Amino acid sequence: MAYDLYYWPMIPGRGEYPRLVLEAAGVAYRDVARLPESEGGGIAAMQAFIGGKTGHLPPFAPPFLVDGDLVVSQAAEICILVGERHGLAPKGEAERLFARSIALTTADLVAEAHDVHHPLGVGLYYEDQTDAARERALGFREERLPKFLGWYERILTRNPAGSGYLVGDAMSYADLGVFQTMAGLRYAFPRRMKTLAPDYPRIAALVERVAAAPRIAAYLASDRRMAFNEDGIFRHYPELDAD
């Protein structure tokens, strides 16, 4: 089985969430839009898919994953599918469903982190909405971030398995999602995240443990791992950060 993952090639963005699950699962996949056009890759291949020109059920937007006739879009849903298929999801039903809820809640946090720099609209440049972004960033740093991080810390603390993972006794796609989100938040809001760090020791330990997992460590050291940048979801604009 070989998966085709489609996402914008210039940013980690939401594509990085399924990419991490594929890497951690050790399954073969093609990162189609990052391949040369001569190999059937590039953005044009992705657009053809979204435009419905391939005969598949057309996804709304990247990222999406193709496996033969199957198409799955929405980053969280791809993570759930790959995680549940390839041993990166809890086995018990209650834990399996809770992992799904965690992934979707993380997707909400990611959307809010994006809206910090685009509060007035995705179709406008950041430079045309900096005042609004400053205001939105304040509430995000002071209220929303602690609310989300507090929840992760709480479920890590209360996980009946006491494993140091969010749910169940082993690493799941839910943990990978929090890992990537923490990386993004630390990139975008380094001052605020440093201030908050002492309150969330279990999240910090989780991030370290995920980074040290052999397949993830190998991936992070590879040239497949992209750096964050100011075209992506998590952007470092110093004027939006504070202690």
Added chain:
Amino acid sequence: MAYDLYYWPMIPGRGEYPRLVLEAAGVAYRDVARLPESEGGGIAAMQAFIGGKTGHLPPFAPPFLVDGDLVVSQAAEICILVGERHGLAPKGEAERLFARSIALTTADLVAEAHDVHHPLGVGLYYEDQTDAARERALGFREERLPKFLGWYERILTRNPAGSGYLVGDAMSYADLGVFQTMAGLRYAFPRRMKTLAPDYPRIAALVERVAAAPRIAAYLASDRRMAFNEDGIFRHYPELDAD
């Protein structure tokens, strides 16, 4: 089997999405926060759950659904679970996964509809962000709405089953989600939705068909169905609407 659904009792909001699936499935459920405290209901019962005082895995926010030891949060995930369990989801794997993607994409549209009136932050009053809301509403009406509606119309047109439903040959939770979202959009943006209507005849036909499904028709006529209001996700602020 009896489900307990938890959501804010004063607004339809995101709780209405799982509520519609439960109603369409004809399964027994308690709408806990709308029950009197003497019957174990009320907001306090919901807060106890979120605060982790019930011994369950604590959800981040309402809505959430409880079925014995199982807790599922995130509106789309609840719809997926109930829909797949109770005959409101496609049977084939490709269609089943596509329905999930549709539900999550609809959740994104709902979040954007909310952000129109709260662009600067959920913690601020609408009255303190009306100028920003006007700007965000413009892009939502002109670009985002047609993008989402165009996608629904396209997949209705291309559904290989030709059923008039979004995916597969029968009504699924994906259709119920679009039904509720269209109701909300028509409430919040009546002028804009009237202008756009001729471009999306298949969505309009879907909405009518869902409304006429016997269990849905009975539910809509009942006092369990709540009206939209200006505390909810879909709010009618005339200054944010236009032709």
